[in-house]
Amino acid sequence: MEGLKEALVIDWEELKDVKHLPSADEIKELAEVAFNHTLAFCNENKHALSNLLSSNGDMQFYQMIIEVANNHLMREFHICLGI
Numbered sequence: 001m002e003g004l005k006e007a008l009v010i011d012w013e014e015l016k017d018v019k020h021l022p023s024a025d026e027i028k029e030l031a032e033v034a035f036n037h038t039l040a041f042c043n044e045n046k047h048a049l050s051n052l053l054s055s056n057g058d059m060q061f062y063q064m065i066i067e068v069a070n071n072h073l074m075r076e077f078h079i080c081l082g083i
Contacts (some may be wrong), residue, residue, distance in 0.1 A: 001068055007041040008072045016076070 014033050022030060042049060052061040 001064060003041050003045065004038070004065065004068055005072065007037040010037040011035050012072070029041065036044050 011034060015030060018030065052058050
C-alpha cells in the first residue's frame with residue numbers, strides 16, 4: 001500500500017500545476033503522463049496484486065486500494081481548492 005501511495009503522490013505532481021479547467025485536448029495531454037508511476041507500480045507488482053485480488057486473496061484488499069486512492073484524491077483536491 002505504501003508503494004501505491006508513493007506512486008500517487010508522484011503522479012499528482014504532474015497535475016497540481018494546472019490552475020484552470022483544462023480543455024479536452026489538454027486533458028488528453030495530461031492523461032498521457034498523469035498516472036504513469038501508478039500504472040508502473042501496478043505493472044511491477046502485478047503478480048502480487050493479482051494474488052491479493054483473487055478469490056483466494058485478501059477480501060478487503062480491493063477496498064483498501066479504493067480507500068487509499070479516494071483519500072489521496074480528496075486531500076489533493078482540498079489543497080488545490082484551499083479548503
